[in-house]
Amino acid sequence: MKISVIGGGVMGEIITRSILNQQIAKPSEMMVVDINASKRRILKKKYLVATSKSALKAVFNSEVVIICLKPQGSNQVLTALKGKIKSDALVISIMAGIRLASLEKWLGHRNIVRSMPNISSRIGEGMTVWFANKNVQTLHLLLAQMIFQSFGKELRAIDENLIDSATAVSGSGPAYIFYIAEKLIKASIDLGFDAKESLKLIRQTFQGAMDLWDETALSPKTLREMVTSEKGTTDAAIKTFERLKAGEVLTKGVQAAFKRAKELANE
Ligand SMILES: NC(=O)c1ccc[n+]([C@@H]2O[C@H](COP(=O)([O-])OP(=O)(O)OC[C@H]3O[C@@H](n4cnc5c(N)ncnc54)[C@H](OP(=O)(O)O)[C@@H]3O)[C@@H](O)[C@H]2O)c1
Structure with a gap:
């Protein structure tokens, strides 16, 4: 399964490692995008994944796109991807505070899961609360759940507002x-x-x-x-x-x- 991770920082690395450890994807199927060349070099060496500084290059044939950027300024990066993600791909965001409506607008994409993990994901003991918009089909819901379970426990929220609550409770x-x-x-x-x-x-x-x-x-x-x-x-x-x-x-x-x-x- 082709997975791209946009933002290879703290969380991007944890998610990449967990996906590989749980064999959800092979290293050859993953691409991590980061603007920082030394981070790209390290990630490539550690996990044997492809890396790129271009999110555009990563997303065009991805089946899953995981957004691990800082919320501030992410709209510029995401707006540049508008209409470029395959319409049947699943997008997962872990960014604090960024609502599904904004993600849908910036990306021009409708198949999105918004989530809030926490730092204990680093040792596979994370707590991720997630919410899917109504367009996300069962297979993608299961896939999202499997990805979240690769780094800890997960809870599907019934209301998007609970993601902000989770940010304040289990995120921080x-x-x-x-x-x-x-x-x-x-x-x-x-x-x-x-x-x-x-x-x-x-x-x-x-x-x-x-x-x-x-x-x-x-x-x-x-x-x-x-x-x-x-x-x-x-x-x-x-x-x-x-x-x-x-x-x-x-x-x-x-x-x-x-x-x-x-x-x-x-x-
Ligand atoms: N850390 C946590 O415990 C935690 C928990 C839950 C949710 N989150 C959420 O996870 C997200 C990422 O947090 P983090 O702690 O992993 O942050 P981070 O370590 O700063 O990771 C973000 C990465 O994205 C890179 N980046 C910046 N602009 C980019 C661009 N245009 N294209 C590609 N890569 C770019 C950054 O590079 P530079 O460093 O060179 O700018 C950095 O490597 C945030 O939205 C946060 O709300 C974090």
Whole structure:
């Protein structure tokens, strides 16, 4: 199956590697487009795929076109492809904030899936939320699903607005987790551990908590209550979080990301 990936940056590389690893396409069937010559050289050497600086050259005989450009300025690149993608090809966009209506207009193409993966795709543990316009046929829906599953879990959204929600929740989500880890490492250092020890403590606490959640399949609330005894130490911490409205702070952050995802559509 001929697949072209437009934008061979962080996500473009992850998607290329995952498609090859899962044998959805052979290296000889893939072309990665990037403006950066050194990136093209590296991708060619690592994955034995064809590379090009011309998106036009890549798309004309592709059965799947995956757009991994930064949203800003992508309209110029995509408008130049107007009418050049085969009408029965599937287009998949992973760009934050860019709506299907814009993609349809810029590309003059109707068979499009819009998606939002996240950085954990790098290790095959991504979370991708996707939405297909009504023109996408069953075989293409299955193909899109298979591509998303090649780098993690996927969820098909029933409403395009949920892609912006996913951007704010699971798209940016790994960064929120790392932010919380950073703050806990700082708290650990404040309580006397050195930086290396704190990193070890927090890393294993995250790992253990996640594995426990996975293995028990209990809700986070149940798990939290299991380790919180009335008037105990955890209870003191949780009550402080509640008093300082930590939950509200997190919600506000996620809402700010959602607002930003909406704004990106107009930039
Ligand atoms: N990173 C994430 O965690 C993540 C998660 C979900 C969704 N996304 C979405 O994925 C998209 C790509 O993100 P990314 O992190 O992979 O960005 P990135 O690393 O900057 O990749 C974009 C690539 O496209 C290249 N490029 C720029 N203009 C081009 C053109 N005209 N033709 C061909 N290639 C061009 C860039 O080259 P230069 O670097 O030389 O400009 C870069 O290599 C974004 O739209 C983002 O919203 C990212």
